[in-house]
Amino acid sequence: DAGVTQSPTHLIKTRGQHVTLRCSPISGHKSVSWYQQVLGQGPQFIFQYYEKEERGRGNFPDRFSARQFPNYSSELNVNALLLGDSALYLCASSSDEIWAGELFFGEGSRLTVL
């Protein structure tokens, strides 16, 4: 079975641009979470979706938004990119609303903002 898949794997943007990152959860998983991992740090929670509804939001500015589609895939959008947005963006899925201990991560999308 395929794991969590994310695209693109790498991308380079300039300050002020917009980026869309995509995630397909493990087949049968209905919950998707997004995390940001800055180099040398642990992942930091951004958003959590279950059955297309936002169930949690971390301490990120409104430039960050996300949504989940009927097929449970998800998009993370970041507007007005800043240099500090350079990071590995991780998507994780779980089978149900039970997330703790059942989060499976994708390999991430590495964003570089110049």
Next chain:
Amino acid sequence: QKEVEQDPGPLSVPEGAIVSLNCTYSNSAFQYFMWYRQYSRKGPELLMYTYSSGNKEDGRFTAQVDKSSKYISLFIRDSQPSDSATYLCAMSRTIRGNLIFGKGTKLSVKP
């Protein structure tokens, strides 16, 4: 004070050594404790999951939680070069809660 503290290392050990990785935390509300392994330029991979205090063993890996001391540990027995990775601890207050991660400890196991 950060909610979860983890020594970033790096930690270098010879093959076959017992490795001890640790995290401390400040919020007594944490009840769910996880250890993830992350290879370079890859996503985190779930290794161990523990609820509340106690020990859990899985092959060469043992996870310990001491809630009274707000301290969790991961032990790796008979370490192998393939164990070389960054190990992240993570915690959650509730079963539906988002994870709070430590910074990760970079481990290198030398042949």
